[in-house]
Amino acid sequence: MTNEDMRSKKFIFIPFCLICQAFQARGIVRYGWHGTIKPIMEELIKQDINLVQMPCPESKFGGYEKGLKRGPNSIETYDTPAFRQICEELAIETIDKIKAILSNGYEVIAILGIEYSPSCAVNYQYTNKGTIHRQGIFIEILRTALEKEGIEIPFVGINRRGIKKSLIEIKKLFDKSKQSTLKLS
Ligand code: SF4
Numbered sequence: 001m002t003n004e005d006m007r008s009k010k011f012i013f014i015p016f017c018l019i020c021q022a023f024q025a026r027g028i029v030r031y032g033w034h035g036t037i038k039p040i041m042e043e044l045i046k047q048d049i050n051l052v053q054m055p056c057p058e059s060k061f062g063g064y065e066k067g068l069k070r071g072p073n074s075i076e077t078y079d080t081p082a083f084r085q086i087c088e089e090l091a092i093e094t095i096d097k098i099k100a101i102l103s104n105g106y107e108v109i110a111i112l113g114i115e116y117s118p119s120c121a122v123n124y125q126y127t128n129k130g131t132i133h134r135q136g137i138f139i140e141i142l143r144t145a146l147e148k149e150g151i152e153i154p155f156v157g158i159n160r161r162g163i164k165k166s167l168i169e170i171k172k173l174f175d176k177s178k179q180s181t182l183k184l185s
Contacts, residue, residue, distance in 0.1 A: 016056035025072040075118035122157030
């Protein structure tokens with residue numbers, strides 16, 4: 001038996017609900033994937049990459065028992081000091097993992113979010129005036145904290161209404177990572 005390290009050196013950080021749709025707010029899981037967001041998961045499994053599930057701020061807020069029963073709310077409803085505090089704690093936990101991974105010489109390909117989520121959107125929110133360009137509160141706090149640490153990682157928002165586009169974006173990241181690995185070797 002050899003001690004050769006066969007573990008994948010590549011990581012991607014995923015939103016909790018990507019593989020656990022029951023943590024989404026009630027009434028918004030309606031795109032045909034009821035447990036995991038299958039098209040994205042199939043691609044990630046194909047890429048043979050380590051998946052790190054980030055915590056779910058909305059279901060943690062007020063306790064998981066209540067969180068699992070919650071309905072959808074706007075970003076304005078969530079934007080309170082108490083919710084930001086939870087997001088800050090979860091961002092610190094996430095960054096600790098990222099720093100450990102990077103300091104071991106591994107690569108974090110991307111951080112994935114969920115578009116239109118008041119917490120995990122990368123680009124878009126629904127409002128009563130239509131769609132606006134605004135990231136979710138958890139992603140905003142995580143991004144700012146990463147910037148302060150001088151860590152650059154691409155963020156990609158999964159848009160369940162435009163899943164093909166999201167898949168193309170994710171595939172591009174993998175291609176970019178493969179090219180840089182080839183250059184290094
Ligand atoms: S807060 Fe984030 S992880 Fe939790 S259900 Fe919403 S998008 Fe998913």
